[in-house]
Amino acid sequence: MNRMPVLLAAALLAVAPVSVAAAQDGPRGDRRPPAGREERPRPERERPQMSSAEAQRIAQSRAGDARFVGYRGFQNGSHVFTFERDGRVFNISVDASR
Numbered sequence: 001m002n003r004m005p006v007l008l009a010a011a012l013l014a015v016a017p018v019s020v021a022a023a024q025d026g027p028r029g030d031r032r033p034p035a036g037r038e039e040r041p042r043p044e045r046e047r048p049q050m051s052s053a054e055a056q057r058i059a060q061s062r063a064g065d066a067r068f069v070g071y072r073g074f075q076n077g078s079h080v081f082t083f084e085r086d087g088r089v090f091n092i093s094v095d096a097s098r
Contacts, residue, residue, distance in 0.1 A: 055079035055094040062092050 052071060059081040060068060066085035073080060078093040 049096040050079075050094075052079050055096060056081055058094045059083075059092040066090075 052074075056068075056071070056079070059079070063083040063085075066083035069082040069084050069089065071079070071081055072091060074096065075093070077097065078095050080091050080093045082089060082091050
């Protein structure tokens with residue numbers, strides 16, 4: 001009679017991890033995201049953006065013979081670059097949306 005509780009406990013332990021794992025995984029082959037994590041359409045402001053290198057090429061073509069001074073960063077959806085010509089410093093911003 002001492003073996004029965006041990007065998008019962010062993011059987012329960014052997015079955016428990018499989019049933020818990022199966023409950024967490026969902027059906028095999030089901031690649032949908034879990035409930036509450038559906039993909040949402042991107043808002044308008046999250047459009048793909050051009051790289052700073054591409055924007056710099058555009059800014060340099062607009063600046064003509066001006067000397068490139070530096071990159072001021074990404075501000076209000078645009079890449080901002082600083083140039084200098086004849087002692088005057090000016091910025092050129094390039095819209096990052098394609």
